[in-house]
Amino acid sequence: xxxxxxxxxxxxxxxxxxxxxxxxxxxxxxxxxxxxxxxxxxxxxxxxxxxxxxxxxxxxxxxxxxxxxxxxxxxxxxxxxxxxxxxxxxxxxxxxxxxxxxxxxxxxxxxxxxxxxxxxxxxxxxxxxxxxxxxxxxxxxxxxxxxxxxxxxxxxxxxxxxxxxxxxxxxxxxxxxxxxxxxxxxxxxxxxxxxxxxxxxxxxxxxxxxxxxxxxxxxxxxxxxxxxxxxxxxxxxxxxxxxxxxxxxxxxxxxxxxxxxxxxxxxxxxxxxxxxxxxxxxxxxxxxxxxxxxxxxxxxxxxxxxxxxxxxxxxxxx
Amino acid sequence: xxxxxxxxxxxxxxxxxxxxxxxxxxxxxxxxxxxxxxxxxxxxxxxxxxxxxxxxxxxxxxxxxxxxxxxxxxxxxxxxxxxxxxxxxxxxxxxxxxxxxxxxxxxxxxxxxxxxxxxxxxxxxxxxxxxxxxxxxxxxxxxxxxxxxxxxxxxxxxxxxxxxxxxxxxxxxxxxxxxxxxxxxxxxxxxxxxxxxxxxxxxxxxxxxxxxxxxxxxxxxxxxxxxxxxxxxxxxxxxxxxxxxxxxxxxxxxxxxx
Numbered sequence: 001x002x003x004x005x006x007x008x009x010x011x012x013x014x015x016x017x018x019x020x021x022x023x024x025x026x027x028x029x030x031x032x033x034x035x036x037x038x039x040x041x042x043x044x045x046x047x048x049x050x051x052x053x054x055x056x057x058x059x060x061x062x063x064x065x066x067x068x069x070x071x072x073x074x075x076x077x078x079x080x081x082x083x084x085x086x087x088x089x090x091x092x093x094x095x096x097x098x099x100x101x102x103x104x105x106x107x108x109x110x111x112x113x114x115x116x117x118x119x120x121x122x123x124x125x126x127x128x129x130x131x132x133x134x135x136x137x138x139x140x141x142x143x144x145x146x147x148x149x150x151x152x153x154x155x156x157x158x159x160x161x162x163x164x165x166x167x168x169x170x171x172x173x174x175x176x177x178x179x180x181x182x183x184x185x186x187x188x189x190x191x192x193x194x195x196x197x198x199x200x201x202x203x204x205x206x207x208x209x210x211x212x213x214x215x216x217x218x219x220x221x222x223x224x225x226x227x228x229x230x231x232x233x234x235x236x237x238x239x240x241x242x243x244x245x246x247x248x249x250x251x252x253x254x255x256x257x258x259x260x261x262x263x264x265x266x267x268x269x270x271x272x273x274x275x276x277x278x279x280x281x282x283x284x285x286x287x288x289x290x291x292x293x294x295x296x297x298x299x300x301x302x303x304x305x306x307x308x309x310x311x312x313x314x315x316x317x318x
Numbered sequence: 319x320x321x322x323x324x325x326x327x328x329x330x331x332x333x334x335x336x337x338x339x340x341x342x343x344x345x346x347x348x349x350x351x352x353x354x355x356x357x358x359x360x361x362x363x364x365x366x367x368x369x370x371x372x373x374x375x376x377x378x379x380x381x382x383x384x385x386x387x388x389x390x391x392x393x394x395x396x397x398x399x400x401x402x403x404x405x406x407x408x409x410x411x412x413x414x415x416x417x418x419x420x421x422x423x424x425x426x427x428x429x430x431x432x433x434x435x436x437x438x439x440x441x442x443x444x445x446x447x448x449x450x451x452x453x454x455x456x457x458x459x460x461x462x463x464x465x466x467x468x469x470x471x472x473x474x475x476x477x478x479x480x481x482x483x484x485x486x487x488x489x490x491x492x493x494x495x496x497x498x499x500x501x502x503x504x505x506x507x508x509x510x511x512x513x514x515x516x517x518x519x520x521x522x523x524x525x526x527x528x529x530x531x532x533x534x535x536x537x538x539x540x541x542x543x544x545x546x547x548x549x550x551x552x553x554x555x556x557x558x559x560x561x562x563x564x565x566x567x568x569x570x571x572x573x574x575x576x
Contacts, residue, residue: 183376184423184482188437188489189413192405198440202427281427281469 050251054242055258063238064259070154070223070234075216077159082166087196089171100167107164113228115161119153120229150231157229162219169211173204205278213271217264235259325352327387327493327524328373334381335368335548342368344548345382350493350526350541355519357535357556358528360545361571366528367420369545370495373526374415375408386415386493413441416486420498422478424470430457430481431466434488442489449488456484460514476507480514487518494518496527532575536560544568 040046054060085103088096107115118125123144131140146152177200185195224236232241235256243252275283328350335343343365350356358366371377373384375392384391391411393400403411424433434453438444444452457463460480462473470478479499486494496515500508512534519525519538529535535542535556542556544565552559552568560576563569 178423180419180421180423181425184417184419184425186376186409187374187412187415187417187419188485189409189411189441190437191409191441194440198436199425203425278427281429281471 045250046254047248047251050246050248051254051258054239054252054255057242057255059238059242060235060255060259063233063235064263066231066233067220067223067235067259068263070151070158070226070231071216071220073155074158074162074223075219077155078162078166078215078219079212081159081163082170083201085163085167086170086174089167090174104164104167107161108168112157112161112222113225116154116157116225116228119157120150122153150226150229154223154226154229154231158219158222158226162215165215166212169208169215170204173206173208174200176207177203202278206275206282209271209274209278213267213274216271217267220263220267221260326350327352327354328356328526329385330369330373330382331384332382333369333372333379333384335365335372335377336380342548343372343380346545346548346550348543348550348553350524352524353522354540355525355527355538356541356543357539358526358543358545359530359532359535359571359575360551364545365548366545367497370497370526370528373493373495374412374417376417386411409441413437413489414492416489416491416494418479418482418486418494418496418499420501422470422475422482422502424478424482424485426470429467429469430462430473430484433470433481434485437485438488453484453488456487457481459487459517460484461510474507475503476510479503479511483511483514483518492524494523494525496525496529498528498530500529500531530575532560532572544571546571 085100088100091097123146126144128141128143130138130142132138181199181203182195185199190199223234226234227237231237239252239256243249326349328348330346330348333343333346334341346365346369348356348369358370360366368377372379373386373391379392383393389411392403392408394403394407395401424430425436428436431450431453434456435446435449438449438452439446454463454466457466460483462477462480462484465473465477465481468477470481473481483499499515500511503511508531512531515525515527515534516538527534527539539556541553542559543553544551544559544563544567546567552563552565559568560572563572
């Protein structure tokens, strides 16, 4: 203390570098924004009254619901398939590796629009599923129909297409985990499935979550293509239909854009928490817990974490 | 330390290892008795780490046999013909063998406590409460009882390595393998890790230690093996070999590290 007092340094207090460019650019941008805002309020063609009328319209809100359902269902399908595909791609079994490669090649290599049209036509192409010996007798037959009015083909089309992209993201994530992690887990005698599910995948998630969030937000908007199936209840179709009825496309585009932005913002918040969760110990090492009671709490936290997950199918790792 | 009945725990016979055409191990024979500390030294590239990794099958065995506790590692022998073990059976063999790595390889997404509890709970199926009590005891034993809630990134290299030792011990192995456990550590952190290993040796654990710590070999080792070019050049009592190496290559190596 005494020492510090005696030698208290005179702080440098340098004159900071000035940034006139920042001021100039800020003024230009502010002027542009002000001009745009003025046009929003004064240009009558925006028809804000119509926006107000339709923003909470039953058809629109239901459209948001269907769009969300399509996004969530197709992403869940895609994520499950992608984990499987990424694990198969690393498998010792050459048939699995090859299958995974061909799947990604096909679903990534054809347009999602084409795939959606195809799934809409499946019942025309295959009126029934028949189980039997190829070129031999039939054992069982089931007539295909689509009581969901396009929902199931839409989810299949979006989900299978997305699985190909996600498979590559998951593969990159799995590859990013240090080889020593696999070895350490093997040396402890852990099974292949447990090594993947408890050691490799949680660490890979750090790499996987940001691009997957990106894909989810992309999917939210790709759902507007489901009219190709056709499925006609989603947000884009609903607002388009309303616009065509009243001959006012612009206010209903604003309605659609508002809802897409709102949902995207909510998804971004969710992504933030997911990133924080999977970054634990690496990106955000929490303040240390030093006493046994706190250690106990840490253990309890691990409990909750585990109970959320079901056991990983061990065979799929092979 | 007195060993009453000398019983071989690890037997390595005629071990060869190829990486493609590269002949890394050229016929290793080695026996480690129960409760013994077997120290392996040698220049880098001599194959000592590869030999160690063969013992728990992190490397496949190209030729030769390794047995631990009388059990053949990695194979089943039927009518003189070797059959590969299934992944599950290999995992079961590895449970009896603890391994400590040069670069620790702690699970970074788990706290020190969770690292130590992982295998007892998820491999042995111990209850969380039993495993946690034991894990805290082990962390205490390696001097890190107050670091249970820390993530690896919050620990120094020496602390991480001691957690890694506790993690391996939690499976109650009959054999511990150490692959250059202090090579990645800052010099002032080496002592703590070596002290934990000395305590472990005193408690009667059978250990194979690949290291550059000649002092450790002299003080704790029951046997010292010097490897070079994929073969065992010299093997015997550590103090004798260090004081009076018989082979020119051993002499040269010791003169460089001592």
